[in-house]
Amino acid sequence: MIRICICDDEQLHSSKLEKIIMDSAGLYQNIELDIDIYESGKSLLKALKARNEEYQILFLDIEMGILNGIEVAREIRKIDKNMIIIYVTSYDNYTMESFEVSPFRYILKPIKEEQISKVLLHAIDEVRRNNQYLFFKTQNLNYQIKSETILSISSEKGRIIHVVTVADEFSFYGTIKEIEEMLDPLSFIKVNQGTILNLNYVHIVSGTDIILTNKENFAISRGQRKVVKDAYNNFIKRRIGF
């Protein structure tokens, strides 16, 4: 079940968008959607803050009355860092301010069915990928962490696995191979014998090294160079909607 919300002060526009989304989803099997519409940023924020609602994808109009889309997005990010925000705007000139919240895409008005459909599918893909979990056991405790929070996984002496997430670090007994099987190959890439990285947290890739957003540097083994390059290229293309 994917939860989507639309925030736009023009009712006509939000209904149109809702219809396009439902039609697009209907073309494919096993996509279940739940769509909510908010007429102002204020009402959306209220619902989110009250923790009554949680959404995975948001279609957000930038040009709104009292609280414009960019401000709304900023407030949302304080509550939910992972929501996929898709800006809907009439103007194709962008400012740094709007990029601060790491929007998923920009869509220009007037909206076209084909474009919405494409962006929606990419967004759903992303949501699904991010909803995967990594399961492991340490001593007596069972853990389940969301793979979208994992930055890197490294193996020590082939038996001990160290997992670094955005908030924490874990260590447990296991092999890299077992872990590999649990992870989405489009987001996670093996860079050398004992290290798997999450492409979402890659800052830059040079020919021989990868630097993550937490400034950690990992060397890419010779044998993996081409694989890493191909995976990263595909990741970039997906990330910017190519």
Next chain:
Amino acid sequence: MRNFEVMSIAVLAILYTLVQVTSISIYFNGFLNLRISKYKFYSLTFLAMGVIKLLSSDTNSMVKLFLFVVLLSICILYSFYGSMAQRIYHIIFFTLITTLADLALSIITYNYDQKFEGQLFIMLVVYFSANFLSLLIVMLSAKLLLYFRSDNEVGLSNKECLLLSIVPCLSLLSIYWIFQYKDINQFVPCIFLLIVNVCIMLIYNSLEGKNFLIHKYSIMETQNKYYEESLENQREMSKLKHDLKNILLNIAYGLERKKTDEVKEELQELLKTNVFSYRLLTGCIPIDAILNSKLEQTKKYNIECTLDLQVPQDLFIEHTIDLAAILGNLLDNAVEAVLRLTEEIKKEITINIKFSEDKLFIIIVNSSNHVNMDFSYGRLISEKGKNRYGIGISSINERVKKLKGYSDFSYDEGYFSSIVVLPIP
């Protein structure tokens, strides 16, 4: 016994020829670029080296050497790109290493000849082992020399090549002179000659490196100047646009005061500049400057250009010239590739520039003829001509490296893709 001997000789000869072909391949593919298919090259070389084996062992060693050089030359001149002087230098140098290695080992096995006289089989094994060993030495030396080689494509001038060729050439002739002497009188001069020639090769590598640097910096100079001018133009244009409001007010005021002549003059002045052909694309100056100029080109050549731009107009870029140069080179490559299209393929270029997560992503895809993406020798062979090896791409890579970014180029089913990611701190 007879048949067994003949068979074993034949098998050993074939094995030896294969190893010889491998050593030739390692050396020449490391220094030069192949222009026929790998398999054609292997077969040709195998044939040539095989022919030499068929000569009887009684033939004069000078004749054998001469034939070796001639057959090797035919193979190399046919199979590889490069100037004549450069290829001849490598042919002579390779012959020299091979001869020296052979000689060194023959001195060692000389004594065995007499010891095992009569026992043909053992002699054969010793003989071929010595030969295999000598080829091993050749391959190792080749690998060692290639290790010190700078990775570039400019090479040496013909004059430099010919001058350097003199040393291995005379060394080869000296070796045959040395043949007259025995044992240590043979051995020591050979070692000296080997050292001299290795030094020459190291000088060759160093010269190659220097030539490339000169070439690269002269190109970068030119590029920098061009992009600096381009950016200056763009800055002037945007300033003008900004001033436009005031200019228009002036004109309106002039018309109000019925100063038509003055107004006419001002309009003339305005129309001389290209302010009306400037298209606001992203609002980001280095990107717009290059895009505007290249888009004019694509319009001229009827190339279909699709733009997908999402860059904040208030994006602050520190290295404007590098960005302009990178984008400029990428687009130049794309346009040139499209213009080289042979068949009735659609001329199209897709330009995707997006800003996300503090990084600028540039993806350019263009329809293209088949591109040989064989990077196995560390060089991309340029389509522009057999002597210009992708200087545009290496310039892009240099600048991307300088900005600590990422770049990748690939060819897939009729389309060439260039991806560049630049961190914008």
